[in-house]
Amino acid sequence: MNPAAPSRSPGPAPYLLLAVAPLCWAGNIVLARGVADLIAPVAFAFFRWTLATLLILPFALRQAAQDRREIRRGWKRLLLLALLGISGFNTLLYAAVHTTTAINGALIQTSMPAVIVLFGLLFHGETVSRLQLAGVLLCVAGAAGIVLRGDPTRLAQFAVVPGDLLMATAVVLYALYSILLRHRPPIHPVSLLAVTFFLGAAALFPAFLAECALRGFPAIDGRVVLSVLYVALFPSIVAYFCWNRGVDRLGPNRAGLFINLIPVFAALLSVGLLGERLQGFHLAGMGLIACGMTLFYRRGAPDRGRPGFAVWRKPE
Numbered sequence: 001m002n003p004a005a006p007s008r009s010p011g012p013a014p015y016l017l018l019a020v021a022p023l024c025w026a027g028n029i030v031l032a033r034g035v036a037d038l039i040a041p042v043a044f045a046f047f048r049w050t051l052a053t054l055l056i057l058p059f060a061l062r063q064a065a066q067d068r069r070e071i072r073r074g075w076k077r078l079l080l081l082a083l084l085g086i087s088g089f090n091t092l093l094y095a096a097v098h099t100t101t102a103i104n105g106a107l108i109q110t111s112m113p114a115v116i117v118l119f120g121l122l123f124h125g126e127t128v129s130r131l132q133l134a135g136v137l138l139c140v141a142g143a144a145g146i147v148l149r150g151d152p153t154r155l156a157q158f159a160v161v162p163g164d165l166l167m168a169t170a171v172v173l174y175a176l177y178s179i180l181l182r183h184r185p186p187i188h189p190v191s192l193l194a195v196t197f198f199l200g201a202a203a204l205f206p207a208f209l210a211e212c213a214l215r216g217f218p219a220i221d222g223r224v225v226l227s228v229l230y231v232a233l234f235p236s237i238v239a240y241f242c243w244n245r246g247v248d249r250l251g252p253n254r255a256g257l258f259i260n261l262i263p264v265f266a267a268l269l270s271v272g273l274l275g276e277r278l279q280g281f282h283l284a285g286m287g288l289i290a291c292g293m294t295l296f297y298r299r300g301a302p303d304r305g306r307p308g309f310a311v312w313r314k315p316e
Contacts, residue, residue, distance in 0.1 A: 015297075018246035018258040021239040026265035028235035029109075033097045035227045041094035043218045044228070046208040049086055049201035051232035053194065060194035067187040071195055074185030078195050079203075081184060085177030085240075086200025091207070092170035100163025108167040109262065110143035115175040116256030123179060128253070135296030139260040142288025146263040150281025178252040181244060189245055193237065257296055260289050 035044070064071065071078065114136055117128055128136075148154045184192060218224070247255045267282045 014246045014249035014255075017242040018250070018255055019261060021243040021246070022258055022261040023265045024234040024239035024242075026262045026269055028231055028239075029093070029097075029262070030266060030269065031227055031230060032094050035223065036094075036097050038221075039218045039224050039227075040211050040215055041098065042091055042204060042207045042211040044094050044231075045087070045091040046201060046204040047228045048090070048231045048236060049197050049204065051228055052236040053197040053201055055232060056190070056194050056197060056237055060190045063188045064191040064194055067185075067191040070185045070187050071191065074187075077180070077183060077185060078192075079199050081177060081180060082196040082199035083203055084173045084180070086196050087203040089170045089174040089177065091204065092166045092173070096163040096166040096170065098163065099161050100167060108164060109171060110140055110260060111168075112171045112175055112259045113256040114140060115171055116178050116252050116259075119175055119179045120251075120253045124182075131298075132296045135292040135294070136257065138292030138295065139257055139289050140292075142285040142290075142292060143260045143263045144285075145281055145288060146267055146285035148281075150279075150284065175256070178243075178247055178256060181247045181252065189241060189248075192244060193240055196240075197236070254297065257293055260292070264289060 032044070039047075117136060121128065187195075212218075243255070246258070264286050267278070267285075271278050
């Protein structure tokens with residue numbers, strides 16, 4: 001049995017796990033913008049994953065030792081996952097917030113579920129019913145509504161800058177990471193985190209040295225230390241564990257829709273932590289996302305007697 005195959009009756013646990021990941025990532029985006037002037041992107045990513053590796057290592061050593069044969073056998077797949085979802089995505093995100101606006105960055109990221117669904121069609125021949133497709137579009141519309149603050153005229157401010165291209169590339173990398181998780185070696189989730197975190201940090205080390213040669217070693221103060229500690233613990237260990245387990249149980253297509261919760265949680269965090277007021281466009285966007293996710297996940301979503309959309313189906 002393939003350990004990465006989604007269960008037919010997963011129960012509520014995978015959905016709860018998948019809700020935790022965007023909550024942590026919403027905090028990561030807010031923090032990344034806040035410290036953009038304090039620490040360079042590669043250094044921030046390198047410190048994050050090095051500390052995350054050190055934090056998880058004591059809990060993963062025994063299990064990783066038991067999984068060593070599968071790790072050795074599947075090291076190429078693990079390295080690819082690390083390059084896509086650990087080194088690549090996060091470094092590009094941290095670099096993007098230096099040159100793109102909050103509106104552009106968040107709007108681009110809301111395209112990730114649609115990209116995951118597209119890759120599922122292309123690489124695995126997964127079908128998507130018309131009702132599910134409508135659910136995806138509703139979620140994207142709701143997330144975009146929150147980002148645009150209910151004002152479509154803000155789209156006129158959308159000017160392509162280098163950060164936009166970096167963010168778009170990051171979205172593609174993480175969509176590939178989510179799709180390829182099903183092909184990971186059959187190892188324990190804690191082993192998967194420890195190995196990919198280590199490989200991701202190791203892959204960033206040469207880039208970190210090059211950045212230090214160009215910009216100098218980053219200045220370390222209390223704000224930087226606390227920021228690295230937060231991103232190493234919550235958006236890294238907690239979020240990736242929850243995301244990987246959720247994708248294992250539900251598959252990338254169904255899990256990917258939870259990415260749309262990032263702007264929802266970002267709005268709620270702003271209200272709770274920054275004292276901002278919850279406005280009508282927040283509620284409207286959350287309502288659209290809730291309706292879209294209900295359509296996508298409802299039992300029997302594929303149209304009866306009607307084919308879904310598929311580009312290529314993998315032979316049995």
